[in-house]
Amino acid sequence: MATKETKVWEINPQENLIEDPSIQEAAHYLQLGKTVAFPTETVYGLGADATNQEAVSHIFKAKGRPSDNPLIVHIGSRDVLKKYVRHIPTKAEQLIDAFWPGPLTIIMPSNETLAENVTAGLDTIGMRMPDHSHALALLKACERPIAAPSANRSGKPSPTTAEHVYHDLNGRIDGLVDGGRTGVGVESTVIDCSHCTPIILRPGGVTRQDLESVIGPVDVAPSVVKKDESPRSPGMKYQHYAPDTPIWIVQGGAGRMRQLAQEATNNGQKVQFLVSQERADELKAKDALILGSRYNLAELTSQLYDALRQVDKKDVDLVLAEGFPKKGIGEALMNRLERAASDYK
16 A cells, blocks of 8 residues: 655754644645644554544555544644534543643544544544644644544554654655654543543553542443453554564563573573563563563553564564553553463463
8 A cells, every 4th residue: 555655744842833834734734634643642643634534534544444443533722622522521521621631532422523434433532632742733733633543553563753653654644743752652541421430441641540539430441451352442442562473471570481481492482571670680681672660660651662563573482571560550551561462471
């Protein structure tokens, strides 16, 4: 499919970013129905005008993403939200006040004014306002709601740098806004506020504890804790994040990792460790893929997708990954790692 030239705009943070000629040109691309990848505080998104059915179809084609998988819509101002939802539930309003702009997608009843392929036939729509200067400038400049899943080939780790996007989608999309490395490093939290008790459909940068501190108790969808459950969230319906090399998550400490590594080596396999700095020191593994300190779950999370992309560049047969506590953002970290893994040891 790689038949078009992908234009790249390198844009540095600055005042009045919305007036930057490159931002204006990228916004014009979106207005014309073209696809443009751009950075957010979570990962890079692949955007198209959410009111334009044909434009949105190009997202699915570029990613190789099934069209029955709904898309999250990004907006540059909360003032435009009422144009696209039937009503804003009270708890959704409270979450918007607390966390927008930020890494939180809120599912609300749709008024069916957006393109049908955005919602995949559902009567709800996931909306978010990203907390990234480039994204907000682009959204305000184009004056459109922008449907934007992660800017990667479907099934592969989401991109946290423009280089990741270019590797996956060069020639498949029209434009790419380069805003450097993203911050959170995993996709937004998705919470469904169309029910009496809101339900977390995907963990992310806004934790369950954060949400409950604002709106009280929330439920967690079974698919968040069980890999084989059918997900209901945008971006979670099909297998994601998995490199081609098998990954085993190991919870038994350095001793267990050494044992499994030795067994694999005896079977003629080349082994790669995916671990914290502390675990790498315990293993004396100088060539390990290191996510960061095990005492900083946010750092580990922000480095995960880049590490998963590096896995397939290694000449190895098996990856042994360290497991981490499912607390705070660690829930999002382990959710993504478990979806990338083929086994638990």
